[in-house]
Amino acid sequence: MHHTDALIIALRTVFPSITVSPEAERGWHAAIALAAEQIPGAASLLFEHGLALSFITAVHVRPRCELVYHFVRWEDAFRIVLHLPVPENNTVPSIAEIYHGAAWHEREIGEFFGIVFSNHPGLKPLLLTREEKGLCPLLRSDSLLQSRENVLIW
Amino acid sequence: MDTIISITSAFTSVALAAAVIVGFVFVNATALGYIERKLCGRFQRRIGPMEVGWHGILQMPVDGIKLIAKQLIVPSHVAGPLFYVAPVLAFAPAALPFLVMPFAPRIQVLAMEAGLVFVLAVISFNTFAVFLAGWSSNNNYSMIGALRAVAQNISYEIPILLSLLTVVFLTGSFNLSRIVQVQESLWFVLRHPGAILAFLVFFIAAIAETNRAPFDLPEAESELTAGFHTEYSGIAFGMFMIAEYTYLFVNCCLATAVFFGGWWGPTLPFGQYSSCIWFFIKAYTLVFIVIWCRWTFPRVRFDQLMNLSWKYLIPIALGNLLLTALCTKL
C-alpha cells in the first residue's frame, strides 16, 4: 500500500535508491541512503508531507560515522529512516531550520561524535560540561570499530 | 507626688499592656501555626504533626526554638542594614492593632476615637517591610516578590477601606468599641444587605492584603521559590511568618468587630471580661475559613489578581458604599 503513497512517489523521484517494505520489519517502513548535501532537501520534502522528526543519532563505523534520521507520520505511524554517511570534512548541513527540534539532537551528536553541523543556530555542548569538550564519548576505539556494511544492514 | 504616682501607674499599665500584647502575638502565632498545620493535614487526608507533645501540640514552640537557634545566613550581596531592619519592621507593628481591638467591653487597652483608622494605618505598614526585604535581598526572585507585594497591597487597601467605610456610614463612628456596641441587637452582617456585600469584599481583600493563598503571589513558591523572603533564614524568616499570622488574625479580628458583632453573644458570668470568648470564637472561625481557602485553591495569576481588585472589588465596594449612604440618609 505504501508504494502508491504520495510521499513515496515524491521521494522515489528524488531518491531512486529508496527501499520500501509493507511491514515495519525493522521498525520502519522506508529507508533511504543519501549524501550529506541532500539532507536539507530531503528534510523539507518530508516536512511538506507532514512527517515529524522522531530523532537523529549517529553510529561510529568504519570508515566514518553515519548519521541516522528517524521520521514518523502521525496518521499511520509510517516511519522512514535516512542514512547519511558523514563526508570527509566531518561537516553535515543542519536541518534545524526546517525541524527546530533537530537543533538539540545535532548538538548532542556534535558533542558525542565530534560531527560539525553547518548552519546550526548554536552548536555548543548540550549534555556534557564545558570541561569535557572534545571528549566524544561515543566514538569507538579502532579495535572495536566495525565496518559499515557489517552492522548497518537493512 | 501625685504626678509621680500617676506617671508610674501609667507606665506600669503601659508596660503591662505591652507585655501582654507581645506575649499574645507570640502565643497567637504559635497557636495559628499549629492550627494551620493540623487543619492542612486534615484537608490533605493526613494527621498533621503528632510527635512533639500530645497530638504534636508542642511542635510549633519547638520549631520556634529551632528557628531562634539557627545560624542566620546572610548572603554577601545583600544591602546591609536594610536587610536586617526589614524583618523587625514587619514584626514590630504587627502587635499595634491589638491596642485598640475591643475583645470585650473591659478588655481594650486604648479606646481610641479613630481606632479603625489606626488599625488600617498600621496594617499598611507591612507593605513597606515586605518591599524593603525584597529590595535589600538583591535577588531577582525577591525583587519580583517585593514588586508584586507593593502592587498587590496598594490595590487591595482600597476595597478594604471602602468596605469598612460602609459600616462607618451605618454607625457614624471610627471607634471600634462603639461599632461593636451598636451591634447589640443584631450583627451588621445579618442586619444590612450592604454590610453583607461589604463583608465579602473585605474578606477577599483581606486575604489578598495578608498575602495568603490563593493570593500569595509575593511568595509564590512555585514561581519565586520563596518570593521576598528567599534570602532570609532562621528567626528573620520566623519574624516574617509571625507577622503574617498576626496580620491574618488582625484582619479576622477587624471583621469580627465590624461585621460580626464583636463580643456579643449569649450572656456569660463576668460578661465584661469573659465575653471575649465570643470574640475569639468568631475570629478563629474566620481564620479557619482563610486556612480552608489556602489549602483548596490554586494560586491566581498576577494580572487576574489586579483585575479582581480594580475591575470587580473596587466598583462593587464603591457602589455598595453609595447605596448604603443613600439608604442611611433616607
Add this chain to the structure above:
Amino acid sequence: MGVAVRSTKTESGPIHYRYFMNVGPQHPSTHGVLRLIIGLYGEYVLSIEPVIGYGHRMHEKMAQSRPWQAFLPNTARMDYACCLPHQHCYLSLIEQHTGIKVPPRAEYIRVIAVELNRIASHLLWLGAFLLDLGAFTPILYCFDDREEVLDILENLTGARITHCFFRIGGVLADIDDHSANRIREFMRRMRGRFSVYHKLVTENIIFIKRTRDIGIITPDMARRYGATGPVLRGSGIAYDVRKQQPYSAYRDFSFDVPTGSRGDCYDRYLVRVEEMQQSLCIIEQALERMPAGEIRAPVPRTIRLPAGQRSFSVEGARGEVTYYLVADGTDTPYRLKVRSPCYANLNLIQELGQGMLFADMIATLGSLDLVIPEIDR
C-alpha cells in the same frame, strides 16, 4: 539594585530592559535538575534557554560496553516516574531482533503492569502540576491513589519505582488471583476518585482561568519539535503508538485515544485524566481475557544479537519511546540510542514560552510533564 539590566545592541524595545532570571537547577517548579535561563521584561518572558545535562549518566555508552542483559536495570533509571514502557520497549526490541516469541499471557501481564505504571505516572504529574499552580492539596490526594498502584507494583515486581520486572521472552512473575483481586479493588477505588478530582480541580474556576488558552501548542509547532504523547494529543492529533502501530497485546483491547481541541494546558490536563480512565479500561479487559499458559518463553542461555539494525517504539506516559539498536553479532549492542519523549517536549518551551507571563510559563512547563533524568539520560 535588585535587578540586573543588561543592555543589548538593540537600543529600542523591551530587549533593552531585559533582565535574566536563573530558574533552577534547584527550583521547586523544574521537578529535577533542569535549569532555565529566562530573559524577562517585567514579568513577561522574552527568551528561555534550557540548560540540561545535570543528571547525565551516558546510558548509551553503558549500553554498548556490556552485554545487553546488563542494560536492563538501566531502562528503569531514565524515566523514574514511568519506567516500565522503557523496559518494554528495550525487551521487545531485543526479542524482535533475536526472533524470540513472547507467550500471550506474558504480553498481557506486561500490558497490565505498563498501564498501572502509566496511571501512577499521570497521578504524580497531576499532583505536581497543581503544585506548580499553587494548589497544595491535590498532590496528597494523588499520592494517596498512587500509593495503591505502587503497592500493587511492589507486590508484583519487587520495587516501587525502579521496577525491573520484564525478562527476555516474558515476565518475572505471574499475576495470581490475589494480585488480580488487588488490581480490581484498585480499579473500583480509582473509578470513584475521578469525581473527586473533577470537583477539586477540573471545575475549579481559578484552575480553569490559569490553564485555559495558556501555552497553546499548535500541531505545526509540535511537528517541528517532534512532540509526542499527551502534549501532542492535547493539540488534537490522535497519535498513540498503542493505536497506530499496535505492539505487544494492544491489538486485543478496545480503547480510545483522548485528544484535546485547543492545545492549551487545560486540554493536556483533560487528556491525561482521560488517559487514566482508558488505562483502567485496558487493565480491566486484560484481566478478563487473560490467556492461560506460560509467562516466559524458553530462551537459550546466551543470546547473541545478530548483526543489523532495528528500532522499536512504544507509548510511554510522556510520549513515544523509541530504542534504536545496531548490533554486530556479539552479545553487546554495537550502538543503542534511546529516544526519550521529554527531550522533544522540553525543547518546545523555547518557542512556546516567548511572550508569556512568568507564571504562565511555569504552568506550561508543568503541563509538559517533564522527567529530567529521561532528558539527560
